Amino acid sequence: MDVMNKPNVTVIGLGQMGAALADAFLAAGHPTTVWNRTPAKADALVARGAALAADVVEAVAASELVVVCVLDYPAVRELLAPEAASLRGKTLVNLTSGSPEQARAEAEWAAAHGIGYLDGGIMTTPPGVGDSANMILYAGSPGLLAAHRTTLEVLGDPVDLGEDAGLASLYDAGLLGLMWSVFGGWLHATALAGADGVAAKEFTAVANRWLKTVSWFMSGYAEQIDAGEYPGADATIDVQVAAIGHLLHAGEERGVDDRLPRLHLELMRAAVDAGHGGDSYARIIEAFRK
Ligand code: NAP
Numbered sequence: 001m002d003v004m005n006k007p008n009v010t011v012i013g014l015g016q017m018g019a020a021l022a023d024a025f026l027a028a029g030h031p032t033t034v035w036n037r038t039p040a041k042a043d044a045l046v047a048r049g050a051a052l053a054a055d056v057v058e059a060v061a062a063s064e065l066v067v068v069c070v071l072d073y074p075a076v077r078e079l080l081a082p083e084a085a086s087l088r089g090k091t092l093v094n095l096t097s098g099s100p101e102q103a104r105a106e107a108e109w110a111a112a113h114g115i116g117y118l119d120g121g122i123m124t125t126p127p128g129v130g131d132s133a134n135m136i137l138y139a140g141s142p143g144l145l146a147a148h149r150t151t152l153e154v155l156g157d158p159v160d161l162g163e164d165a166g167l168a169s170l171y172d173a174g175l176l177g178l179m180w181s182v183f184g185g186w187l188h189a190t191a192l193a194g195a196d197g198v199a200a201k202e203f204t205a206v207a208n209r210w211l212k213t214v215s216w217f218m219s220g221y222a223e224q225i226d227a228g229e230y231p232g233a234d235a236t237i238d239v240q241v242a243a244i245g246h247l248l249h250a251g252e253e254r255g256v257d258d259r260l261p262r263l264h265l266e267l268m269r270a271a272v273d274a275g276h277g278g279d280s281y282a283r284i285i286e287a288f289r290k
């Protein structure tokens with residue numbers, strides 16, 4: 001700790017994301033030690049006060065809290081496996097993206113070597129690091145997030161997903177899928193409105209308000225999914241099959257690609273064919289459950 005009582009932090013991996021993480025720790029006054037395979041990427045951080053470790057051993061030795069953010073899990077293992085003994089008793093926060101299975105394997109490896117382990121998912125791009133409006137998901141060894149919360153809050157708002165280290169990666173993958181689906185729907189709709197001369201900015205102001213209503217629908221539908229019952233009291237799939245016909249017609253008239261709405265129609269028709277046309281849209285979850 002330094003005179004300001006801010007704990008030392010080590011950041012291993014200084015790509016776009018790792019550099020942003022180290023920068024946020026430095027900006028918050030944490031003594032920050034960094035290491036990167038290509039040392040030149042540390043130059044700007046060193047100019048701002050970071051200490052450059054000569055190797056991973058030195059980087060790990062500098063702090064009780066070691067954050068790693070490299071390309072993938074094999075790179076994490078390649079870097080840290082030889083340093084398992086020096087990590088014993090410390091907290092390793094792995095903010096590298098990967099699969100839930102890789103995260104669980106990493107947690108098992110850490111536990112076998114007496115290393116406290118948190119797996120994380122950064123729900124922003126590097127310019128959003130350090131903004132408490134953005135979430136960083138954490139899962140892993142009990143108590144570790146609480147113990148390091150004040151330090152980790154510097155990176156973004158920490159969301160505790162519990163002890164299953166695979167959950168940060170699972171949420172991360174699912175949430176990215178949600179983002180791509182929203183982007184797809186928004187871009188399709190923006191192309192549709194744009195065909196009649198509406199500027200993307202103008203349309204998007206209305207679309208953003210609509211997303212708040214959609215989010216409210218989702219909260220209600222989540223309760224139906226957890227209950228396993230999908231009463232179509234607000235709007236039925238039958239009604240939405242008719243509504244999507246208007247979207248397809250408008251797109252056809254304007255020469256807009258129809259693959260996305262056709263996928264939705266296919267899912268809705270399958271539910272109708274199975275006798276669920278009177279249910280709410282939440283029933284479509286059954287199509288995703290193999
Ligand atoms: P990046 O700019 O390409 O940086 C990759 C980093 O990994 C570099 O520090 C690189 O070292 C290091 N690396 C790759 N292979 C290595 C190996 N075998 N041994 C040692 N170091 C190795 O990528 P990034 O954007 O920082 O992403 C890093 C991680 O954050 C990824 O898992 C990514 O999915 C995740 N993430 C990124 C974002 C984003 O918006 N960028 C958002 C959320 C999560 P060198 O500099 O020596 O090549």
